[in-house]
Amino acid sequence: MNILVVGLSHKTAPVEIREKVAFAPTEMEAPLQQMLALPSVSEAVIVSTCNRVELYATSRNVDAAITELKQFLAAYHQLRLSDLEQHLYSYEGAEAIRHVLRVSASLDSMVIGEPQILGQIKTAYGYACEYKTAGLILNRFLHKAFSVAKRVRTETAIASSAVSVSFAAVELARKIFDTLEDKTVMLIGAGEMCELAARHFVNNGVAKVLVTNRTFSRAEKLADEFDGTAVSFENFREQLHRVDIVLSSTGAPDYVLEAKKLKEVCKLRRHKPMFLIDIAVPRDIDPLANKLDGIYLYDVDDLQGVVQANLKERHKEAAKAEEIIDEEIAQFQRWMATLEVKPTIVALRQQLDRVRKAELEKTFSSLNGLGKKERKAVEAMTNAIVNKILHHPTNILKQAQNGSDGDLYIDAVRTLFDLPDTTEKLQQAADSDDA
């Protein structure tokens, strides 16, 4: 049995294509059932997010299944496969396992380490469970993916730092202040980025917001949005010593805050730390202010620098994550391999034993006058015959599991001896293997 992935992501398809093949979360049953009904597909999971649409399946016939899955994806969304084909990727075996582990560990995300993707895959798996389209292998495999994602998150620092300018600002503030709850933020001007940053600060606990603008009505409007207070542009400097965090983005050609003024503010604040974020270009705050005791001034480039450094750090951590994934792939493949041959041998042995016992019963009932000793001898002989016959095929099967044509042998044995293909037995074999 093989694991397969067919899909597309932000790396292979523009949003115009992605939105066309997305599956609506409200109607997952139909596509899952249709996918499972494909002749070569044994199990089905569908992951659909704004950045990727992927079909996870297991199959004994990889090539046929990949073609069927591609056709299904196109047909379900009423698209021509020829239009879609160029955006699709497909993986099988170890590469499929690696791909899914990388996706759930957020290594394949647009922003490496972003936390949403794991939740989205969990949701997708939830649908597959609800509609019973995930079988033994995908069940086990996705649980593996979740635990690997968790391992990556705890053992590497992949998601430990902010990668957007406004989040970076909040993160820096946390390195200056122990709590944001009793802090006051002042917005000077009304740039979009400024507003976004202010929103992050409010979401992170800042309770008091002051807003100032050359146009007082705009200040009032923005202040309303944050439940804050509007301050007139003429007087905002008198309020500064009560402010801990300043977000500035006016369109002024000159400095709105001079270092000299800030020096007075510092004194009034007794050099308690003050965090100034200047997002305006040209800059609003005299860069010399950064030299004042207790003042931490960041302009757009500084914040970008922090973000870049964090991204670099994430990429470094991603390399560690890849190592973890390599380990886990090997482990999972070993499990899948034993899953293949072991139950086949068990089933084969059971099948022959059934025949042996039935025939023995027949013979014993027609032969009268056999002593206990003779019966035992006959029974031992039949046992020996079965064992002799099975000896070579069993060895071949065990060797085949390491070769590339292992599936072929297993398939042949199952067909030749008409072995039952029940999942319960597979499950048992898998569990006993675990123990």
Place this chain on the structure above:
Amino acid sequence: MSTMTLLFTLTLLVYLSATVLYLVDMIGKRRVAGRIGRWVLVAGVLLHAGSFAVRHATAGGTPVTSLHESLSFFAWCLVLLFLLLDLRFRLAVMGAFASPLATLLMIGSALSPNVVVELNPMLKTWLFPVHITCAFLGNAAFALSFGAGVMYLIQDRMLKSKRFTGIYQRLPSLDTLDKVNYTCLSVGFPLLTLGIISGAFWGNTVWGSYWSWDPKETWALITWFLYAALLHGRLTIGWSGRKAAIFAIIGFIFLLFTFLGVNLLLGGQHTFKAFALI
């Protein structure tokens, strides 16, 4: 090996492992290591206390008469105060400062001759252990405030220069470091004061005068004035942040000199030789 040396060596090894754990936390970014380190230190401080108990039981008296014992006792005070501080602030980074320092003190102690100095009977009054304990605990508190001060300056430097190195991830906020600094100061100052006062009374019973301007006394007084100025600045003028951090660092340098420099360089009644039976 006697029970005492066995306990001492064990303690040293335990502090060393705590150091390794805290460094793994800081450099290897494995937070769980720091959490284990905390419990390792708890074990260390108990073992260490055990070694003092054995020392007291076998030789009697206060177990702080030689350089060996002083360094060891100081290490114990340091770890104890760190663990108490850790209850409130949960700062692995302070552990990464306190545990190597304690380990170094223990190594220094191991290297200095381990002789149980027979205490001059004159010195055996209840004031001696009070004097010693207050002074050492106070010193340990100031050592921690020194650590917090250094961290404050590092953090301040990084935030100003916008260049962040590995340790940045694990440093707490400036505000928190400032609070740690203040907490240590407000614990250390009364202890130092008590240490000096109890020392003066003890001096009176032993040498017949409260204050004899011996070098240690003089330097202790200078240090005391320094910390008094810092506390005053904090409480009334509102000093904090960088200034307070620098002050804590300077204060500790004076303290180190009082604690070690005077003994090693200047002599006087507080040298360990002076304790011995004459």
